Amino acid sequence: MTLNELVKVIEATVVTGHEKLDTTITGVYVSDLLSDVIGHAREGQVWLTIQTHVNVVAVALLLNLAAIVFTAGTGPEAETIAKAQTEGAVLLTTKLSTFETAGRLYLNQQ
Amino acid sequence: MTEPHVRLEIPVEGNNFTAAGEAASRVKKTLQKLGIDSTLIRRVAIATYEAEMNIVIHADAGKIVLQVDADGITVLAEDRGKGIPDLEKAMTAGFSTASDRVRAMGFGAGMGLPNIKKCTDYLAIDTEVNIGTKVVMKFNYPAAT
Ligand SMILES: Nc1ncnc2c1ncn2[C@@H]1O[C@H](COP(=O)(O)OP(=O)(O)O)[C@@H](O)[C@H]1O
Ligand SMILES: [Mg+2]
Numbered sequence: 001m002t003l004n005e006l007v008k009v010i011e012a013t014v015v016t017g018h019e020k021l022d023t024t025i026t027g028v029y030v031s032d033l034l035s036d037v038i039g040h041a042r043e044g045q046v047w048l049t050i051q052t053h054v055n056v057v058a059v060a061l062l063l064n065l066a067a068i069v070f071t072a073g074t075g076p077e078a079e080t081i082a083k084a085q086t087e088g089a090v091l092l093t094t095k096l097s098t099f100e101t102a103g104r105l106y107l108n109q110q
Numbered sequence: 111m112t113e114p115h116v117r118l119e120i121p122v123e124g125n126n127f128t129a130a131g132e133a134a135s136r137v138k139k140t141l142q143k144l145g146i147d148s149t150l151i152r153r154v155a156i157a158t159y160e161a162e163m164n165i166v167i168h169a170d171a172g173k174i175v176l177q178v179d180a181d182g183i184t185v186l187a188e189d190r191g192k193g194i195p196d197l198e199k200a201m202t203a204g205f206s207t208a209s210d211r212v213r214a215m216g217f218g219a220g221m222g223l224p225n226i227k228k229c230t231d232y233l234a235i236d237t238e239v240n241i242g243t244k245v246v247m248k249f250n251y252p253a254a255t
Contacts, residue, residue, distance in 0.1 A: 033216050034215075039156065055217075058135060
């Protein structure tokens with residue numbers, strides 16, 4: 001699945017990284033614990049979280065994640081958006097719950 | 111391959127969550143420029159990030175020092191701070207003394223030191239209460255095939 005397709009499936013809004021939406025994702029990782037993400041998320045995955053502070057961008061960049069999706073109507077703080085813009089990270093938001101977001105992505109794999 | 115020799119020293123401020131992650135990011139970028147194996151870079155980046163966050167969360171101030179040479183890669187994380195009274199306990203997965211504020215940010219899961227242990231080929235922690243902590247992490251190059 002590409003990020004473009006993912007955006008449609010989970011009814012997401014693109015906050016940053018419009019130019020990178022043709023990226024094919026390698027999977028999805030769901031967690032709000034940063035050390036868990038750091039230790040287990042894989043390159044190219046999309047990360048679902050409700051953590052909105054600037055440190056999530058550093059984690060995504062460090063692991064070469066394809067995008068961060070802020071679920072359940074949460075959204076990145078201004079500082080988070082600024083850092084993502086400077087460093088080239090893709091940020092998406094969705095009003096769907098984390099469960100619904102993960103469920104739709106699970107059903108739409110490939 | 112001619113082995114690169116690089117030394118990079120990056121200061122880390124305690125409690126500065128805005129700059130947190132910068133040191134690990136610079137270490138990663140430096141290793142990428144040197145053409146180091148990407149799986150190895152991932153391990154170094156993860157361990158460095160966790161060590162850097164431990165300075166930000168638990169110490170007053172410190173530094174990350176990257177050294178790349180013929181034998182391998184060494185990352186030193188050294189700080190002035192409260193130190194670790196019981197290192198064995200601190201190494202246990204899930205043990206954390208992080209504040210509620212820090213936990214609400216998704217830190218303080220007590221997985222940092224276990225993550226570091228998993229990612230390193232050699233780990234030595236030297237710590238003294240009310241003085242500070244020194245974490246030496248070494249990484250070998252992948253065996254040539
Ligand atoms: N640099 C440090 N200075 C003081 N205490 C530390 C340091 N690094 C780790 N610790 C102690 O060890 C505990 C476990 O560390 P870690 O496994 O990284 O988990 P976490 O950082 O999530 O609490 C910390 O909660 C803290 O009490
Ligand atoms: Mg830690």
